[in-house]
Amino acid sequence: MDLTRDPHRSIRDAADSVREYNHRTINGPQAFHGKHPINTAPPAIGEAIGALYTLFERLPQAVDQTAAAVRHVEEQQAIRMANGDDPSEAVSRLLRDLIDARQSMLLAQTHLRSAVQVSSNMAGHWLEDDELEDADANA
Structure with a gap:
């Protein structure tokens, strides 16, 4: 863990990792198994589901801490809107959206916990x- 990077870089790297997963698995379940899919695919898929749960378990805290940063810079009157909107109204809308996103993440956590x-x-x-050799020949 590199705690010296800019905070947004950590989130970007996480997004890139999810993108990598999506690319690796886009062509089907072959990504989850090696030579013997009968033995290896189910637990590998379960590991992926567990990792998704862990990701969604950590996202609400990231949203909370980002919202806290927004509130802090608003209190410092350090926000200017490039489009001319009132910063306090924009921040209020942004914080509501973050709260809604957090609630959705918590719901996703519930479903992923069940899937795990x-x-x-x-x-x-x-x-x-x-028998594995026969299974490979039939695959």
Whole structure:
């Protein structure tokens, strides 16, 4: 963890990591398994679901701390709107939007927590090595 970077860079890097995940998985489930998808794909998918939950678990705090920064610079009267809008009205609207986004993240957390509970019990089949070879030939 590099705590010397600008805060926005950390969020950009997280977004880039999600983009990388999207690119790796866009062509289907092959990204989740190696030679033997019967054994490896279910737990790998479960790991991805767990990682999504962790991401959404951390996002509300990031939103809260960003909102606190907005409030701080507003209190310092350090905001000027390039479009000429009243800064206090714009900040009020922005903070409402952040609150709404946070609420949506909490709802997403609830659904992802449930998905983690289900996916944590997913595993591949126990097959003998010769059965795995047959499965590869049929894939």
